[in-house]
Structures are given as structure tokens and as C-alpha cells.
Amino acid sequence: MVLFKHTLSAICLSLALVVADPQCITHNETFVPDAVLRVSTSNISQPCYPSKSTVLVNGTSPGPELRIKEGITYWIRVYNDMTDKNLTMHWHGLTQAMAPFSDGTPQVSQWPIPPLHFFDYEINVPIGMAGTYFYHSHEGFQAVSATGPLIVEEDRVPCPYQYDEDKIIFLQDVFTKDESTIEAGLVASPLSWSGETGMILVNGKGGGSANGTVCNASLSIIDVQRGKTYRLRFIGATALTFASLALEGHDLEIIEADGHSTQPHNTSFLQLGTGQRFSALLHTKPNPEKSTYYLQLESRERPTLTRGFAVLNYGPKPSTPFTPPSQPPLTLPNTTLGFLDYQLHPFLPPKDGSFPTAQDVTRRVTITVHQRVSGQTVWIENHYDWTTAFPAEPYLVSLYKNDSIEFPSMERALANNGIDPISRAFPAQIGEVLEIVIQNTGADAGGLDIHPFHAHGAHYWDLGSGNGTYDATTNEAKIAASGPPIQRDTTMLYRYAKSTANGTDMGWRAWRLKITEPGVWMVHCHILQHMLMGMQTIWVMGNETEVLGKVKRPDVQGYLEYGGSVYGNENRWPSVVHFTDNEEGDGWSDYQ
């Protein structure tokens, strides 16, 4: 575990107050990053799985646990120690609105870190957004293993719940093929599928069965003591798996979703899609009837069933490893639809006017998702996919360079279902209150799938989900009756059948978002396979002056070329722009 003590470097000291004018600063030997992540590849074999080349963070998967505090600027140095692959690191769920080049998306926010180079990421979590997050590479399929927990601790806004200790339950998938083979297959014509997950790992370990094949590998152990309260932080860092899970003999009390404290909500099971996080309180038994209880996890909405386990252990450290049970102790629910929708509410009622009502909405954008199978199989959103490298450089970089694409036009977008066909982005203006509806439709071949949709840049008010086509009036009545929704960054678009007619609306998810911060952000399905098959969009919030005016050329010059001067290497210190350097935040307001 890496527990940061925030160390103010000499450079930060000279900038201890508000940085009025962000400027380029060289991170030479006097600069001390708050944490260092080193990414490498190595042939590793896990029990049940063939040895293969795997992208690791600090030598392991998952990588080290990072802990930071809200409201403070941190610099995390990420080394790409791989000799033949690009890399980025994304801080999943953090808004990053204050540091536009530190979001870690090679499609948008930065050129990837070239082999044998490093990049210093600037991170400052708005006060009030402490919670459970994770980091992962955003390059290709690397996030399947190059990932780890990122915990933002409460500091200025105390956690409303008391607990003795927290424990991380970090879910990952494992595949037989390595990540570059999987990536190549997904963009090939015809499509070569990744295969199904071989196991659902908990904190890097797991065993159970996949498609009927038993794997008796040793299980992760979650040590607990009697009569205590634990905060279990569930992190859906899977590539594909939508997991249903429950703990034998214990219920859970949900207290946080995607970085926001909720009213307590009791549940006997959880569903966790890729990209989603929940915290739940676990009250351990004062007098357990046995010393170990299984955590059982199963994949949902896939053609085959993967079932994995971990162990909740009340007893002494075992001398031999725990292995999966011969019979699953639990029967987990089969239905996935609408899990927790309209049931989770913010811990404190939203500050006046912060949750926009239907009357406040200034524009509704429907993103229709569809799978096209003529030629290469791609997922398209309002007729566009993002597999084709367009533009051939990160979007924000292109906007700065102003040569290959022009700034998105609102006018063209308004005439074309919200997307500007020339710049292929969804533009929005500061102050707009958007309702974004993601609409599932039957594929060319009729199939339907589930899609955990994730937004970078901001958390949206989650308006729920339903079958058929979205109806604003009916849904507004449902919200009024159930109470204010919570803010999330990843929510599920369900499927209500396995197939329907080509193009038929079947299932929606709706979000509401007041645009307050300029920036360029991805919105995408967090199933890595779908993402690589085109299920990604780009949103440009704010006009040209707002998006590009905060820092101008020549200060950003080092960001505009692959391997530019913001990337350090053995012979060169990087020079980067400091956007938020100070101990107390930069006037970046409380998030609401």
C-alpha cells in the first residue's frame, strides 16, 4: 500500500498560492513527485491461466493502492518502462477539469507516453468528492491488467459514516490471450473476439469455474474480526464482466456510489459493471457460526457463466490456501435490470438548485448506440464510431494545433442530433443543462448488449433506466416520487431482450448535467472490447476561448508533439504546466 504524505516540493512552494497564470515549469532533480508508478510488461502466469505477456504497474496486477486527500494537488509520475508500447494513465472517476492534459486519454487529452519516457500527472480532487476510484491505462486493452485502486480520503468534508477499517475488493478479468492480441482482433475485419473471461479475480486472485471448467486456484482472503464495522470498497475494474456478487451469511449496507455518499441502503447482493464503484458497510458477526464465509461472484449477460470466489476470514491466518467450494453456497439473482435505480439518494439533499429539474433542461441529446456489422464490426453512436483514428492525434491537441480539425460547430451539431459531423464531437456550451439519453437499439443482426456508460470530466445526475424509448414526463414523475437521484460517472444501459429487430429502440439510460467547466472529454462504454470497437464519443464543453484560452501557446507547445518536452526520459527533465498548485485547492469550488 502506498499511503501518500503530501510533500510540497521546492517548486510548489514558490507557487503556494493561486496560480493565476499557469506556466511551464521544469521538473528537474529538485522536484519530488508524490507517487511513482512504473509500468512494464512481463510474462506472468496465474493459477489456471496460461503464462502470457501482461502489462503490470510496479511489477504487479493490480498495481499499488494509492491514497490521496480531497482538495490537495498531487503529482504522480508514471514511467513507461515498456520498450515497444505506448502508455497513458487515467484516474477513473476524477473530473480532471482543472488539469486538462492529465486525464490520461490518448484519444483526447494527451499524446501517449512513448516507450522509455515518463509523464507527471497533476491531480486535485474537488472537496466533497472523496470516495472510491481506480486508475488504469487508457491505451488499447491494457486496462485489463494495468490498473489499481485509487482512494480519495475524506478530509474537509468528513465521511458521514463510522467504521473501524476499510477493505478493498478489486474486481478484474483475466483472458487467455494477451492484450495486444485481443486489441488486434477487436479492430480486425472480420472481428476476432477476445473470448470470455477466464476468471473474475478479487484483489488479483481467484478460482471457481468458467464455462463449466473448474479451476481450483487459491482465493483472496479478506481478514475480519468479530463485531466490527468495515467499509468494503468494491471496484469494478473488470474489462467485460458485469458481476453479480454476495457474501455468504452477511448483508451489505451501501453508503457510497462512484465517489458520492448515499443514504444507507441495505442489500443482500451487489451488481458491479465495469467502471462502477460502491462502498458498503459490513457489520461482522459477534459470534460467527464458522470461521470462513465465501464471497461469490458471477458474470451476467454473457453467453457463458464465470463464477469466482474469495473468502471472508474470521479465523487465524490459514496455513494452507483456501480453495473454491465444490458447490456454490449461494444462488445469486439472475435478473440484472434496473439495479438500485431510483433507490439510491444523496446523503445530504442536493444544495438548492444543484439537481436540475426537467424545466431547467435546456437541451436533450439522444445518443443512439448500434452495432454495425457490414465490413468491420463496429459500435456506432449517432452513426459515428471512434475506431478510425480521427483525428490522427489526441483531440485536444488537434484543437490547439488548429490544422487538422476545426472547433466543433454548435450550429452543425444542433442540425444533426447533437453531433457535429465535421469535427465528430458533441459540443455543449457553458451554462447549458443537458439531458443525455443513451438509447439501446437492435444491431444490424438484431442482437442487443449491455453497456456500462462512463463519462470523463464530470459526474452526472443519474435519471434511471427503462425499456423501450425514453419518455421524459413519465420518468420525471418517477423521480419526483422516489426522491433526488445521485451523481455517478458510470451507469448501466441494460438489455431487455437478447435481440430485437434491426434499429428498434429497446432500453435507455438518462443523465442530467449542468455544464460548468470547459474541457474536452470522452463518454464511452467501459467494456474495453466495445470501446475498442468504436463505442466512444468526444464531448467539447465550452467555446474556443473557454476551452483553449486557459493556457495558450507557446506554454502548451510541449504537449502538442508525440514525445514533446512534457515527456521526460533518461536524458531530459520534463517541462509541464502547473494548473492548480497549492495546498488548499485553487478556488476550484466545492463540487455540487
Ligand code: C2O
Ligand atoms: Cu475508466 Cu475512459 O475510462
Ligand code: CU
Ligand atoms: Cu458496451
